[in-house]
Structures are given as C-alpha cells and as structure tokens.
Amino acid sequence: METKGAGRSPLWLLAAWAATRAVLLLFVFRVYVFPGPDVTTDVSVIYRGWYEVLRQGTFPLDDVTWQYPPAAALAILSPAALPFLSYAHAFFTLVCLCDAMVLALLAYAGARPGRSPRGAWVWVAGVPLLGPTVYARYDLMVTAVAVAALLAGARHPRVLGALAAVGALVKVWPALLLAGAARRRAWGAAAATGAGVGLLFALSMPGAFAFLTFQRERGTEVESLGALVFHVARHFGWRGEVLLNYGSIEFLGPWVNVVSTAALALTAAAFGWLLLWRLRARELTGAVLADAALTAVLLFTVTSRVLSPQYLVWLVGLAAVCLTHRASRMTGPALMITGASFLTVLEFPLGFAHVVLSDGYGITLLVLRNGLLVAATLTAAHHLWHTTVPPRPATPLPPGRGARVVSAGGS
Template sequence: MARAPRGTALPLAVWVLTRTALLLFVLGPLTFPGPDVTTDVSVIYRGWYEVLRTGTFPLDDVTWQYPPAAALAILSPGLLPWLPYDTAFYVLVFLCDLLVLLMLRAARRPGTAPWALWTWVAGVPLLGPTVYARYDLMVTAVAVAALLAGARRPRVLGALAAFGALLKVWPVLLLVGVERGRASRRAWGTAAVTAAALTAGFALAMPGATAFLGFQRDRGTEVESLGALVFHVARHLGWRGEVLLNYGSVEFMGPYVGLVSTLALALSAAALVWLLVWRLRAREWGPATTADAAFTAVLLFTVTSRVISPQYLVWLVGLAAVCLVRPETRMGRPALLVLAATAVTVLEFPVWFGHVVASDALGIGLLVARNGLLVAAAVVAGRRLWRGPAAAPAGVSPAARADGRATAR
C-alpha cells in the first residue's frame, strides 16, 4: 500500500476530524453558536434551484447577484438526486474541500515547508460551518486548480480563471501575475475566448444571464466591511441611520452611506491601478510570482470591497496555501495574518454577530481586529510583491526552480 508523503499523515488526520465536525454542524447533529448559517442553502439556494431548473435565471430576485456560471453551483446538488438538496450541496462542498487538499499535497516541491497543507487544513474549519454553507469553497477549488496548473499550462490557467470569474468574478485576478510574453498571451487569450463562449452560451440558453449586474450595482455598505467601521462608530455619535437587510445582506442605510460606498469603489480602482503599475514595472518573475500576485490582488480587492462576508476568507486561505507550496514565496507573513483574520471572523459571524449589528464595543472590537489584520496582510503582501521575487532557498535544485517557470509548448 502506498504511504502518504512524509509530513502529510498528521494534516490528513486533522482534515478528517475537522471536516467531520463541519458536516455534523451543517447537517444538524451539532449546533454551532450564533444564528443558523444553513438557511442560505436550504432556503435561498433551494429557491434559486427551483427557478433555474425551469431554464431561466431568478430575474425578479435582487439577491441573485452572481455571474451566470453560478447557476452550475446552485444546480449541482441535482447530481445527487437521491439526497435532499441541502445534504447534496454539503457533500459536494466536502468533495471540493478534499480535492483542494489532494491538489496541494500533489503540488508540494522540494524544500516546501508543511505550511501549505496546514494552511488549508486549519484555515477552512476556522470559518466554522459557514464555509460549507456557501458555494465559495467550490470557486476556491477552481482557483487553486488554475494556479497549480498554470505553472506549466498557461492556457489551462486562463480557461479555469475565466470559468471561475463566471462563477464569482474574483478569479479573474489570477491572471494579474502571469509572466509577460508568451505565457501571458496564452493565458489571457484563452481566458477571453472561454469567457466569451460561456457567456454567449448562457445568454442563449437562459434568459437573464446579465441581470446580476444591476442588482450588484445597487449594493450598499455591508456591516462587516472596512468602510462600515465609520458608521459603527458614528452610531454612537448621533448618526441617523439604521441597519437593514438589503439586497441579501445586512447593510447600513442612511446619510453618507452612498459616499462611503463610492469611496470603497474608488479604493478598488486605485488597487487596480497599483497592480497595473506593478505589472508594467516588474522585470523578473520567480516560480512563486504568479501565485503571490494573485493572492495580493484578491487581498486588495477584499479589503476595499463594500462587502467582506465571512466566506470571502476561504478565497484567501486557498490562495495563501497555493503560495506556500512554493519555497520561493514571499507571502508567508501575509498568509499568517490571513489565518489570524479567519480565526477572528468566526467570532464576528456567526458567534457574536448580534454584537456587530448592534455596533456595541464587542462588535466594533471584533471588526477592528479582523479588518485590521486584513489591511496589514494586504500592505505587507503589496510591499513584498513590489520588491520582486525572492531567491530560491538553499537546497532547491535548479530543476525544481525551472519547474515553476515551465510553460506548455
């Protein structure tokens, strides 16, 4: 019988134990503190499923704010018709979780510390059952596969990044760090063709493929975002606003909310400009640069977003794990900061979400800690990416270094 590679037996055992606990939480035998996080699947996703089965997108539901390929994630429990919808969904997320673990394990290189596996093994359960009750882990699995394949197959990276972007937009950022030249042309060209073909296919097959754009545009400032801290404090100073369920999330409504939302969009635009400047001035790519740049880009757009939902952290955990597969990565410290932010996230949602909504001292403190850690991670990651790739660690063979820069012929 084949043995697990040295250093992977303990992570695998911990993965089994923690994922069993997550399944018990979402399936019901165990109760997690805070509000029930499974209603998104049992009520919202199930409702969308019934509409999508008729061959159209949920045109009259403003909570449908996802690109057209998200329909595949919502419809996927139909692959297991012998199970109830929500149970089938959790099983499929569990299998995607396992797939990421196996991909990371297979991608380990000489000189790689065990932190890549541990980042995924520990980071996912730190989010609590929310991580299994949203489809973001499925998208993360696509992104991890894209980056791991992209070292040798830029066309595969492009195709998977495009597919991921049509699931939930952010995987398009995986293309930011592809090395300029032939690899970049292949990745970006394949991404463009894939995105165009899939979008056209959905538009022809199902009415309402682009309805999400209008619903997403009208989003406000969600209570867990960085900009929301302004209003959490302002509520104690007489600000005349309120917290309401709006467009499927808990948002601030009232004076100056539009201004703060616009500033968040401006910060996202500034982050994009910074990434473009980095790409134009970068002269050297190392084996870890593509993954490091993708991780940094997603960090920047997460921090500046009008919405920082708890499940967004699984994106960062997955990309951090991919970075750590490479001994040459410069993202070790930002990855640790993201894990710390993930641990705080489960406290602000779902455990003490009532305190966050109430803007009391505990709620504000949790948001300051979580968002502060994310900002610190983004700043450190940005500085390290700007400085350029690190030298290969001692003990890493030239062949292993070259492997990270290989492209398909």
C-alpha cells in the same frame, strides 16, 4: 529520520483534515447546533429557491438577491448530481468533496522538488477556523477552481487562463488570478473561454447578465472596512439604519453613498497600483504568479463595500497555494489571514448580534479582523513589489562633481 518523518506527514495531514471536516459536517447537518444564527438557511432556503427557478431554464430575474455571474448556476444546480440526498445535504457533501480535492492538489504540489507542504497545512487549519459558514456557501467550490488554476499555471498557462475564466463566470474574483501571468497564452485562453461560456449562457438562459444591474442600490455591508465609520458614528448620533438589503445586512442612510463611493475609488486605486506593478515587474515565476494572485484578491477584498465571512476562504486557498512555493514571500500574510479567519467566526455567526448593534465587543472584533486583513494586504503588496520590481538606477553625478565633494569632505 527525515525520510521517516516525511512518510508520516501525509497521514497526519489527512487525519487532521478528516477530523476537522467531520466537525464541520456535524454542524451543517445540524447534528450539533453551532451558536448564533443558522448559517445553513442560505442553502436550504435561498439556494434551493434559486435551484427550482434555474431548473426551468431561466435565471431568478425577479429576485434582486441573485447577484452572481451566469456560471454560478452550475454551483446552485450541482446537488442534482446526488438525487438520493436532500438538496441541502447534497450541497454540503459536494462542498466537502471540493475541500478534499483542494487538499489533494496542495499535498501533491507540496511534495514536488523545491516545494513545501506548508500550503496544505494552511488549508487544513484555515478552513475550519471559519466555522460552518464555509460549508454553507458555494465560495469553497470557486476556491477549488482557483487553486487548480494557480497550481497548473506555471506549466500550463492555457489551463490557468481557462480555469480563471470559468471561475470568474462563477464569482468574478478568479479573474484576478491572471495578475501575475507572464504568458499571453493564459490571457488568450481566458478571453476565449470567457467569451464562449458567457455566450453559451446568454443564448440558452434568459437573464444571464441581469446581475450586473441588481447591485446599484446596495449600501455598505456591516462587516466591511468602510462600515467601521458608521459603527463608530452610531455612538455620536448618526441617524442611519441597519437593514437586510440585497441579501446582506447593510448600513443605509446619510453619507452611506459617500463611503460606498470611496470604497469604489479605493478599489480603482488598488487596480491602478496592480497595473503599475505589472508594467514594472520582472521575473514572473510560478511563485510570483501565486503571490500576485493573493495580493490582488486581498486588495479587492479589503476595499470592497461587502466583506462577507465566506470571502476569507478565497484568501485561505490562495495563501495555501503561495506557501507550496518555498520561494514565496507570503508567509506573514498567510499567518495574518489565518488569524483573521478565527476572528471572522467570532464576529459571524458567534458575535453577529454585537456587530449589528455596533456595541464595543462587535466593533472590537471588526477592528481586529479588518485590521489584520489590511496588514496582510499592505505586507503582501510590499513583498510583491520589492521582490519583482528592480530598483531604479541611480542618477549619475555630473563629471567632476564627485571629486569636489570628496575634496570638500577631506578638508
């Protein structure tokens, strides 16, 4: 009976993936219109505009919305691999192929001895909960690189390091995959790959690192954790504005710089905690490598002044890798991330007008979504610490002290 069930499982997994991804493709191809703002315009207008500039051998230096590391150019240029399709259709097709690759990697890893198919099911279920936005951004491509890096990391640390570096040069956050790397070879490979690829871009394309200066005047994005301060403050007379700024809808006005600075301070504190954990952690196994990566990215995400909907696909992918390990303690955080993914599609694009207006419904969605992410972060950090950091040895009592205490208690 167990063998028969195991034989059917991959077929059910593939069928569920195919059905849910067909629905996503129908939405992004505009066969059916998903309610709310059109999420595909980022690809058909913004990405396509960048594509035309990048084809000329330079970065979009006159566009402050270009806020990405140099290797992001590879994702934007990738539709050129399918010249028989329009730019947008080629992009959606390539994202779907990356999605399929992640499923194949997770299914393969989950079938190995001591592993679990739960991770593949988290991926199949979690991605479509984000709605068509997940196919209309390049974040799923980056997540595919991160998943491959973590799954290879336990046996091939150099592959982990190289892929983490490439991912970081596409969208920064994959550098956090190295948080739980036990071997120096991973860090060495990351440094060599990052330096080599970064230098190649710097020498071949002007403005490779101009993105570092394009975010100085950013406000607090309306979906972030810190934005809840201003959503509530608007009901008590706060006189700020909600504007399209640097490619996202942000709060601008009094005290925004204070909240943005507080967010940066929280991020610094989170990284300080990660460093302390890394110094004290023991037995950094393959499961811990994945658990640490998820915890680090959760910390980065919830403390950021920007928390765009597509960021959730990072967390879904890392949670899926965690749950391919039976030893992982991230089941709770994975379930919270899945719930947060569903709440994310409710707030964007379905309820985004309510979020922008800071009405009761919009605030409720953000409180629930961000609350789940905070809970997932704290739970993940708690499990990571208590499963890898040995307790401090108890301070021995002075000679004779124990006997006197017992004697006093006996009387």
